[in-house]
Amino acid sequence: MKTSKTNINLSQVYDLDDHLWLEETIKLLKNHQLDQLDVEHLIEELESLSRRDKAKVASLLQQIIIHCLMLQYWTNEYQYNNNHWQGEILTFRDQLNRLLTTNLNNYLLDELQNLYQTASKITAKKMGQDISLFPSQCPYRLEQLLDENWWPIQP
Incomplete structure (x- = not known):
């Protein structure tokens, strides 16, 4: 899933730079670009946050x-x-x-x-x-x- 401004594949970024993935995910959420989210990893992160x-x-x-x-x-x-x-x-x-x-x-x-x-x-x-x-x-x-x-x- 790519973001329009940075052309980043978030799913691949997740494995390489979790901080960048988080920043880009936040931008997408703030801009209501929900169709571009890396939903699988977002769910994983939210579940991890809940457990933590x-x-x-x-x-x-x-x-x-x-x-x-x-x-x-x-x-x-x-x-x-x-x-x-x-x-x-x-x-x-x-x-x-x-x-x-x-x-x-x-x-x-x-x-x-x-x-x-x-x-x-x-x-x-x-x-x-x-x-x-x-x-x-x-x-x-x-x-x-x-x-x-x-x-x-x-x-």
């Missing part, structure tokens, strides 16, 4: 859960590390809240239990404890995990 966004927000939420679990359950380290853990939670919350859209929020709601399962395994390993220390179901609601004023209470 989901992975990023999932990673941030997982880090929030890990630090909430440490804050709540790692009692013998609490005195030395609670300020650090709270700082990490605030940092991850800020980063996550900046990225969230309605769709990504819904994705996190759907994935919360899976993220909790992995986070609890990681936290148990960090603490040198058995995973049975933690509830089997996520004890936190997504709204709590995102709320800068909410903190878990020690059992």
Whole structure:
């Protein structure tokens, strides 16, 4: 598919220079030259962008859960590390809240239990404890995990 101004075959450009491909695709979209788009690679890029966004927000939420679990359950380290853990939670919350859209929020709601399962395994390993220390179901609601004023209470 060629652009009228530059006579570039976008499909071939994609394999050679992804930045040029992106610039040319943006120009075509802005000019409403939809018939000249490299649709196959555009779909591939949009799917990749979606996966990347989901992975990023999932990673941030997982880090929030890990630090909430440490804050709540790692009692013998609490005195030395609670300020650090709270700082990490605030940092991850800020980063996550900046990225969230309605769709990504819904994705996190759907994935919360899976993220909790992995986070609890990681936290148990960090603490040198058995995973049975933690509830089997996520004890936190997504709204709590995102709320800068909410903190878990020690059992």
